[in-house]
């Protein structure tokens with residue numbers, strides 16, 4: 001497999017409490033992996049460990065063949081990892097445009113003039129609403145608009161790998177569809193590889209090529225969504 005992200009026997013935790021144990025993952029370039037599992041099994045911790053916000057206590061993480069296990073979050077972001085955390089975390093007092101501009105910082109050192117080009121056109125093409133509200137403060141936006149902004153901001157850094165933590169959580173159904181459609185285009189048109197934490201198995205199955213089920217910080221099952229059905233896996237998520 002032509003892996004973009006590889007994790008080998010990775011462990012992580014908080015203080016003396018281990019949370020992840022011996023995680024082995026291979027995410028193909030251009031692929032999409034859905035991380036699933038009930039609340040508290042370690043899905044967010046796993047994304048944070050890929051981003052480097054959480055330190056791996058064990059094992060090895062490589063991106064595009066380069067060992068990033070010891071790299072700091074800003075170094076990983078420059079290496080091409082984008083992160084859309086749970087709860088979105090946009091800057092509430094900055095405008096939509098200023099939030100998007102802040103995402104360009106991931107481009108530092110990645111080619112002359114990239115930052116000066118400003119917000120790429122495809123961001124507004126993916127999320128036309130952001131263009132309409134570009135001067136509005138992020139703090140007054142709806143949850144769905146903030147989520148589109150958080151994804152747009154991460155895309156401004158032109159990531160190879162995008163980490164998404166429950167992007168449809170708490171968002172109105174009609175906006176969920178827009179976000180799903182945009183994420184499909186991020187894959188197909190921009191060729192971005194995706195790791196997504198997703199609680200809705202139907203969406204995970206229609207969106208991702210591969211799935212990985214976690215229970216108490218361990219991988220208990222993984223496979224291809226084309227080969228296994230969501231129904232076969234549901235009992236592992238709802239225990």
Ligand SMILES: Nc1ncnc2c1ncn2[C@@H]1O[C@H](COP(=O)(O)OP(=O)(O)OP(=O)(O)O)[C@@H](O)[C@H]1O
Pocket residue numbers: 014019037038039040041042043044045046
């Ligand atoms: N900052 C922290 N300090 C200490 N323990 C934490 C911290 N964040 C998470 N944990 C613990 O780590 C474990 C895994 O949490 P994590 O948020 O990664 O799970 P999750 O599968 O993403 O859950 P959810 O779907 O609720 O976000 C839980 O037991 C949680 O209590």
